[in-house]
Amino acid sequence: MKIDQIHHVAYRCKDAKETVEWYGKMLNMDFILAIAEDHVPSTHEPDPYMHLFLDAGNGNVLAFFELPTKPEMGRDPNTPIWVQHIAFKVKDRDELIAFKDHLEANGVEVLGVTDHSIFHSIYFFDPNGHRVELACPDPEEEAMLARLDSVKWDMLEEWSRTKRAPQHADWLHAKELSKG
Known part of the structure; x- marks a missing residue:
């Protein structure tokens, strides 16, 4: 057995219409489905809700x-x-910068671009207070992911024992791509 993919990720929102309009305007997401009922299907509790899908x-x-x-x-x-937070992938750094400019032009406060070596990100909040990240791959992402893959179990084991950040991948944010 194996999971195919995430079917959907659900969050709570303050205002359904505002949320649909914000994600459409700010992130170009299409509104694809709405479900509204007075009872929760899984628990049968009386609890009216609007469920939106983007x-x-x-x-x-x-x-x-x-x-x-x-x-x-x-x-x-x-x-x-x-x-x-929830993070969405964008094609490249040019698209990331275009989103940053678009968001800021529409009054959204944006943090970044943050360079995580394997990817580059911007951060901001939606109208519900959820933190959102847009990330684009670094041109050298594949090589860096291979380096990280080779140390992931050692890092996890060390963290599990010490609860201190292992130094196996300290090059990520230090900008030192030393030979491994």
Whole structure:
């Protein structure tokens, strides 16, 4: 048995219409489906909701739930805001910069471009407070991924023992592509 792909990823939203319009305008995602019911199909709870589905490209679907009867949505106060996010891949650095310019021209505060060596990213928040990342591959991505693949288990084992960042891939953000 093997998973084929992610069917969809779902988040909560504050306002369904605002969310659809924002993702359409800012990230060019098409609105592909809406489902609204007064009872949750899996649990049969009485809980009206609007469930939205957006085309995130290449068969990927981003979904949202608006839950008007629930308390205002919040975040886990024990998890830093930079941790929980969704990242979308764009073709190349030129497209990444074009998105950055487009977002900023529309009043969205953008952090980056951040160079992670294997990819380059920008970060921003959607109108629901969800952190979003756009990332493009680095031209040398394949070679760097091979280096990272060769040390992933050693890194995981060391982290598991020490809870300290292993130095096997410290070149990623140090900009030192030493010979391995």
